[in-house]
Amino acid sequence: MSFNFAYLSGGRLYLKLGQATVQSIASEFGQAAQQRGFQMQRRNNWKQKSLTANFMSGGMSGDVQQDRSIVPVAVQGVCPTSADRLIYTLEAGEIGGIFTLERFAAPHRVGAIENLSLNATSTLEYRQQTREKRLFHSANFKVDRIDFHPDYQLIACATIGKDGTANIAMMPVNGVHLEEVTEGDSIDLAPKWMPGFRKIIVFQSAGICRDGAGYIVEQQHSTIEQLDIDNREVIILASDPKYDLLSPQMDADGTLYYIRRPYRPLRQRVLFSQTLKDALLIPVKLLIAIFEWLNFFTRRYTGKSLLAVPQVQQVRHQQMLFLGRWVDVGREIERNHRFGDADSPALVPRSWELVKQKPHQEPQIIGRGVLAFDVGLDGQIVYSNGSAIYGIVPGGVAQRLLVDRPIEQVVILDRENHLN
Template identity: 70%
Template sequence: MGQANVQTIISEFGQAVQQREFQTQQRNGWKQKSMTANLMSGGMPTDGDRHRAARGEAPSSSNVSVAVQGVCPTSADRLLYTLEAGEVGGIFALERFAGTIDVLGKATPLDTRPKTREKRLFHSADFKVDRVDFHPEYQLIACAAIAKDGSANIATMPVNSVHLVQATEGDSIDLAPKWIPGFRKAIVFQSSGIGRDEAGYIVEQRHSTIEQLDLDRQEVVTLASDPKYDLLSPQMTADGTLYYIRRPYVPLRQRARFSQVLKDTLLIPARLVTAVFEWLNFFTRRHTGKSLLAIPQPRRGRANQMLLLGRWVDTAAQIERNRRFGDADSPAIVPRSWELVEQFPHREPKVLDRGVLAFDIGADGQIVYSNGSAVYGVLPGGVAQRLIVDNSIEQVVILDLDNHLN
């Protein structure tokens, strides 16, 4: 078991969305459209952006963010993934093929290296799609469809279709569907109820439980629940063993602490003054090339904050806190209270590791998991070995289930 090869794949659809947005800004007057953002940041389109636009490429920094939310294999040469590009979300396939050219009616190899192409199965601006899983026997896709009101439900779709069928309902957040192997048409997923105010905004979210959806019987059964914890990203093996991530439950109202709300309220006048200063500073820099103050500008935004499994995490603080645990050069980016748990039928949960953000289970029982900074693999009865080190690893998937860890 050693370091794995890494290949970066860029979505052509995502790039096209970014490019169209950039060209629209140019045609309609990017100055008016992004005046507020530019005044606050002092930003202008760079020469590099103009050169990239002339070459038909996306700008270096686009207003449209592109993110892959879930990946799963359907075969050795095909991956399914969910993509979020601005207001558009959908399911796509990445297919690997050998390049060929037609010469006198014969397919002749053009390049011995495998190539990839992106195929759009469907996309929509009405909802976003999160996580995806594939059932090889029934040729069904399962995913989570997230509505604009914040609720989410499990949905399924035949692999050759373009229409999702809602499988769960209710005002809840149902996420992370996973087919149960060796079982009838059934899915495990995480679910949490939500509460809304009179205006319809979400003001509370209950702890996440693990549910089983039997599509043939049209019934949902709770498999695991603990009011003290969120139980997330469940997977079940053919023998009924559950694996999931467990973390302490924090009510939604408590996530925005009173001290922080009070601090933000008191800082409103100062932030208004800062906005006026930035507005004046923009025009000063625009016409003189100099700032009003020759001092470094403060960093803005949540520079070290990442939204991980539905919760904001100060990853920089967690990295420093976790350096004394495990590998010092790849500490967990999430709290150690986020645990990878194994639960046999009618048994108590067993913690396999701490500070875990994502995992996957192979057909042979091998486990691959990540703390956000590295990926580890462990065979049944073995010990964890580090496979790769990288930054901000949010999901891990075993692509070739026949390829054992060696």
């Protein structure tokens, strides 16, 4: 069975429809924001060059390089709203917004040369094009994961404030502003509508603690909560002090799916042995710093190093932020090479588990080393370990569908969708 899905990789949106090749979707709003930033940088470039020339006087010279990524653009969440439309959240610099993407067949004239007489032979063919529409944007907060209720035409998303809190918000698809439906000193993320005709959202929530200056010093373990919009009632569905329970989804039968990972407080105990080791190494680190400073100027003016040592290529482990936690991706790749597919090892620890929990039953582990997943109405499941996407049909086993890196989110599209 083929799978239709969309996924996010490196902040970009991609579509994979059956056996067709992967399609990359670019945001017109994001591209325009980057272009404006680039033009502003070019206008101010003469000032930077002037300052650089003054600073680099005395034999040192250089040019200021233009940074085309001065406005970072990233898609933060995506979900389908109909057979031919997606909705997604976008972060462009300081602006966060909600956009829709529609596919439509536009006529394109072929077989004729432009600017010829109207009698020239020509035919019309229909090509699939995309159209982006902005629903909402704001500089006061960022918009994260998003979901859509088809019966009520409601959007649910997470808004991340500048003070570190996050709330669940909702808005009609044709609305003009978001209404926050949770509040408090907490981080509420990953809203998902329950199937059916009731307005119920499941989401993850974690309380935060602040010091006297208002800075966040601790974050509690994430629980799974349920919000009844009409009754304004919130209940806890699942909680375990030993684990963070993340990205919840619930099917029509009440079965709960979520990612479970070991809880780790923000404030870690500093071992006395490590503190003593760091103190003893202070003189060595100072000597290294002085040597590197002298070596820099020697290489700058003579092209040679103070020490003729062979250059050894060092592999630096890349830190990436996944589900609110920094992960040493290089280390996890090395650890996970012996599990699953060797060419697509998990980017996160194997202790990050995809769990299925039926009402009044113990959790059942579906997959290990899981970063993102989605459950379809027909029981299909797609999940990602960050390096690949796997699909499971009801009663079947996991099959690999696609390899990419890093994969941050994956959502199932309607099998009858017309986005191809």
